[in-house]
Amino acid sequence: xxxxxxxxxxxDMPTQERKLLLKKxxxxxxxxxxxxxxxxxxxQETYTVYLIETRPVDAASEGTNPVPDSLWRRYSEFELxxxxxxxxxxxxxxxxxxxxxxxxxxxxxxxxxxxPDFVERRRVGLENFLLRVASHPDLSSDKIFYSFLTEENGxxxxxxxxxxxxxADSRLKALNATFRVKNPxxxxxxxxxxxxxxxSVISQLLRVRARAADRLYGVYKVHGNYGxxxxxxxxxxxEMGDGLQSAGHxxxxxxxxxxxxxxxxxxxxxxxxxxxxxxxxxxAVCRKHELTQYELEMAAQDLTSKKQQxxxxxxxxxxxxxxxxxxxxxxGQETPEQREAKLKMLETQxxxxxxxxxERNAECEEFVKSAWVDIERFKEQKDHDLRxxxxxxxxxxxxxxKKGIQVWNNAKECFSKM
Amino acid sequence: xxxxxxxxxxxxxxxxGAPRSLASSGQKSIQDICHPxxxxxxxxxxxxxxxxxxxxxNGTPVDTSSxxxxxxxxxxxxxxDDLDGETRDLFVTVEDPxxxxxxxxxxxxxxxxxxxxxxxxxxxxxxxRRRYQxxxxxxxxxxxxxxxxxxxxxxxxxxxxxxVDRFSEEFVxxxxxxxxxxxxxxxxxxxxxxxxxxxxxxxxxxLNKRQGLALLxxxxxxxxxxxGGYKLxxxxxxxxxxxxxxxxxxxxMGTIDxxxxxxxxxxxxFLMELREYGPVYSSxxxxxxxxxxxxxxxxxxxxxxxxxxxxxxxDMSEDFLPVLREYVLYIESMKNVLKKRDQVQAExxxxxxxxxxREDKKPPVPSDVxxxxxxxxxxxxxxxxxxxxxxxxxxxxxxxxxxGMADKNIQHYEKCLAAWESLVPLLQDKQEAEGETx
Numbered sequence: 087x088x089x090x091x092x093x094x095x096x097x098d099m100p101t102q103e104r105k106l107l108l109k110k111x112x113x114x115x116x117x118x119x120x121x122x123x124x125x126x127x128x129x130q131e132t133y134t135v136y137l138i139e140t141r142p143v144d145a146a147s148e149g150t151n152p153v154p155d156s157l158w159r160r161y162s163e164f165e166l167x168x169x170x171x172x173x174x175x176x177x178x179x180x181x182x183x184x185x186x187x188x189x190x191x192x193x194x195x196x197x198x199x200x201x202p203d204f205v206e207r208r209r210v211g212l213e214n215f216l217l218r219v220a221s222h223p224d225l226s227s228d229k230i231f232y233s234f235l236t237e238e239n240g241x242x243x244x245x246x247x248x249x250x251x252x253x254a255d256s257r258l259k260a261l262n263a264t265f266r267v268k269n270p271x272x273x274x275x276x277x278x279x280x281x282x283x284x285x286s287v288i289s290q291l292l293r294v295r296a297r298a299a300d301r302l303y304g305v306y307k308v309h310g311n312y313g314x315x316x317x318x319x320x321x322x323x324x325e326m327g328d329g330l331q332s333a334g335h336x337x338x339x340x341x342x343x344x345x346x347x348x349x350x351x352x353x354x355x356x357x358x359x360x361x362x363x364x365x366x367x368x369x370a371v372c373r374k375h376e377l378t379q380y381e382l383e384m385a386a387q388d389l390t391s392k393k394q395q396x397x398x399x400x401x402x403x404x405x406x407x408x409x410x411x412x413x414x415x416x417x418g419q420e421t422p423e424q425r426e427a428k429l430k431m432l433e434t435q436x437x438x439x440x441x442x443x444x445e446r447n448a449e450c451e452e453f454v455k456s457a458w459v460d461i462e463r464f465k466e467q468k469d470h471d472l473r474x475x476x477x478x479x480x481x482x483x484x485x486x487x488k489k490g491i492q493v494w495n496n497a498k499e500c501f502s503k504m
Numbered sequence: 505x506x507x508x509x510x511x512x513x514x515x516x517x518x519x520x521g522a523p524r525s526l527a528s529s530g531q532k533s534i535q536d537i538c539h540p541x542x543x544x545x546x547x548x549x550x551x552x553x554x555x556x557x558x559x560x561x562n563g564t565p566v567d568t569s570s571x572x573x574x575x576x577x578x579x580x581x582x583x584x585d586d587l588d589g590e591t592r593d594l595f596v597t598v599e600d601p602x603x604x605x606x607x608x609x610x611x612x613x614x615x616x617x618x619x620x621x622x623x624x625x626x627x628x629x630x631x632x633r634r635r636y637q638x639x640x641x642x643x644x645x646x647x648x649x650x651x652x653x654x655x656x657x658x659x660x661x662x663x664x665x666x667x668v669d670r671f672s673e674e675f676v677x678x679x680x681x682x683x684x685x686x687x688x689x690x691x692x693x694x695x696x697x698x699x700x701x702x703x704x705x706x707x708x709x710x711l712n713k714r715q716g717l718a719l720l721x722x723x724x725x726x727x728x729x730x731x732g733g734y735k736l737x738x739x740x741x742x743x744x745x746x747x748x749x750x751x752x753x754x755x756x757m758g759t760i761d762x763x764x765x766x767x768x769x770x771x772x773x774f775l776m777e778l779r780e781y782g783p784v785y786s787s788x789x790x791x792x793x794x795x796x797x798x799x800x801x802x803x804x805x806x807x808x809x810x811x812x813x814x815x816x817x818x819d820m821s822e823d824f825l826p827v828l829r830e831y832v833l834y835i836e837s838m839k840n841v842l843k844k845r846d847q848v849q850a851e852x853x854x855x856x857x858x859x860x861x862r863e864d865k866k867p868p869v870p871s872d873v874x875x876x877x878x879x880x881x882x883x884x885x886x887x888x889x890x891x892x893x894x895x896x897x898x899x900x901x902x903x904x905x906x907x908g909m910a911d912k913n914i915q916h917y918e919k920c921l922a923a924w925e926s927l928v929p930l931l932q933d934k935q936e937a938e939g940e941t942x
């Protein structure tokens with residue numbers, strides 16, 4: 087998504103407009119460079135760094151056009167930033183990074199991370215990521231994000247100092263919640279399902295597209311063979327020679343045209359990929375909801391059982407099975423003092439439990455509210471972006487057809503002069 | 505042209521002594537004769553004009569490069585006014601294919617219509633039904649009875665069952681067009697069109713009887729031309745050039761055939777992927793709201809493009825490849841004609857040598873050697889004229905074939921273009937509507 091578009095989208099939200107970083111600052115990922123250095127295990131490695139340039143918006147409009155501030159970052163630092171945002175804003179659909187490794191390649195594309203085409207597409211993807219974050223009503227005001235763009239040194243330490251890693255939910259915990267949650271918000275359950283389907287269908291689309299691209303490449307390139315044979319044939323002809331020869335050149339041009347066509351299609355594939363990864367971000371929010379809901383349910387369940395225990399202790403009836411109950415039956419009941427102590431402890435626990443449930447309930451409600459706002463925002467963005475992508479895909483196809491018509495008309499003219 | 509004698513024995517033209525009947529074609533057709541001032545002339549006939557400086561009344565230079573007797577010179581004065589549209593007196597078409605089902609076999613017949621003012625025909629109009637076998641019979645008969653001429657090609661005899669449907673509309677139509685072209689070429693030929701077998705083919709109610717009769721009475725004729733066993737020292741440059749050209753040309757045809765097949769294969773595989781690709785958009789649309797229509801639109805577009813591509817591939821298979829293959833077959837038969845010519849020349853040269861070395865035999869040259877000489881000259885003349893005709897037809901055929909190929913590709917892209925262009929406003933309209941409501 088281009089910067090201007092991002093900014094225009096910002097105008098849809100009047101109050102937050104002023105907060106958007108993108109309104110104040112131009113951001114771009116201008117270049118990519120290869121570096122070599124020692125890695126964590128002291129071995130030589132080659133990696134790519136990307137130049138982030140920033141410039142205040144006002145400066146540009148004043149016409150002074152100062153040199154932009156810039157710093158270099160590598161992909162792993164982008165990943166660190168994103169992980170931080172994921173943990174810190176679990177109720178937001180956090181924009182995704184471009185893919186780590188080239189997936190859904192068709193035969194011509196290199197799956198090598200050092201391949202210049204891959205690096206260039208990654209550069210564009212990283213810029214897109216920054217622009218998305220900078221135009222998000224909540225994310226754009228994050229300090230860590232700001233320092234990512236402006237402070238080259240010591241940024242990593244700053245991120246770690248936030249202690250975000252400790253806040254991250256373990257996979258196991260999240261998975262457990264997904265299985266055991268009893269009453270997730272229906273809308274979130276639907277969204278998660280939607281995320282699953284979106285991910286599945288885009289994966290399929292990208293796979294088939296890659297295969298189709300491979301075949302299309304073959305069709306065009308074989309026509310180049312006509313170029314060669316027409317040339318050879320024209321050498322043994324008299325009147326037919328010229329027409330054949332020139333037609334052959336057009337066949338060569340036709341064969342060569344497929345490279346540009348498929349490069350443009352890669353852009354389209356990248357747009358689809360962004361939403362493939364967005365689907366994952368969407369599912370992450372839904373999973374977080376399941377977790378908060380589950381924790382609320384756990385707290386509530388715990389409270390209920392504690393209350394029940396109190397009741398039993400107070401009335402002397404045992405309703406729930408407990409080890410204490412069994413042992414006291416076997417070894418005799420407790421003394422009144424013991425009971426008194428226990429009751430008191432339970433009361434405290436119940437008080438705490440009620441506090442916890444209130445807290446968790448508030449958390450849950452807060453989460454649902456904020457997350458749903460962002461999900462709605464995301465839905466609108468997705469519908470807009472994907473529609474745009476489909477339009478540009480159609481325009482690409484139109485251009486390809488027009489080029490094809492032109493080449494074959496040229497060839498036809500040559501043939502008719504044979 | 506009307507005086508072109510009886511329909512029997514074109515070989516009678518080869519007998520010695522009698523003034524040559526005009527059974528063999530002149531050097532050029534009237535349409536191929538260049539203006540005397542045209543520069544092309546010398547290019548087409550290297551060396552000939554320079555030899556004598558003699559120009560015939562019709563503008564052609566006298567070709568005296570071969571040993572010419574007065575009678576063969578006379579031959580070349582004859583103009584091929586059969587090719588002049590105004591005096592064309594024989595029109596043939598192949599139409600109306602019909603399927604015949606019998607207990608033994610199923611086959612297609614075609615109606616062959618003839619309109620003519622020629623006296624060689626009993627009636628001015630004929631309408632007969634013929635099947636491929638009959639065309640094949642005709643071509644074989646023409647090859648046998650007119651060995652000095654290039655006989656136009658027929659569409660391929662055998663088609664791989666399972667790969668092509670012999671009874672599909674497209675296949676039958678392709679065949680009909682090729683058979684029509686074949687008969688028209690024969691009808692336009694100043695010598696072949698007067699062939700008795702051709703006459704029988706066009707007019708006889710029951711071809712089979714005639715086949716038998718013809719076989720009996722004509723058996724002798726073809727034998728006359730089979731002059732095996734003589735070794736030719738060197739093929740004259742002119743005909744060697746033809747042979748070389750045919751070899752190279754065959755190679756190129758083969759290459760083009762392979763390329764065309766490869767393209768068809770790649771297109772078919774692309775089509776397969778496209779057939780899978782489109783529906784994915786459709787299944788995506790099933791769980792989208794706002795994006796439902798755009799995604800369905802894209803799916804529909806791809807379906808249209810798939811159909812267009814399928815048509816292109818089929819057309820190439822049915823119209824393009826068969827013509828290439830016809831030419832390859834044609835060239836094989838042409839090479840055989842060249843070989844026969846070599847044989848005739850070899851016989852002549854051998855016999856001539858034998859005479860020259862026998863010192864007691866002085867002129868007049870014995871009649872059988874003279875006969876051989878005439879045969880050589882007539883063969884050469886016929887072949888050259890037919891070669892020019894062939895070159896012209898080849899040029900037309902390939903111009904038509906390749907232009908047709910370009911057309912089909914253009915049509916394919918135009919169909920796809922229309923589909924995508926009609927989709928864009930639909931996508932954009934929705935967008936504007938959205939912008940207004942939000």
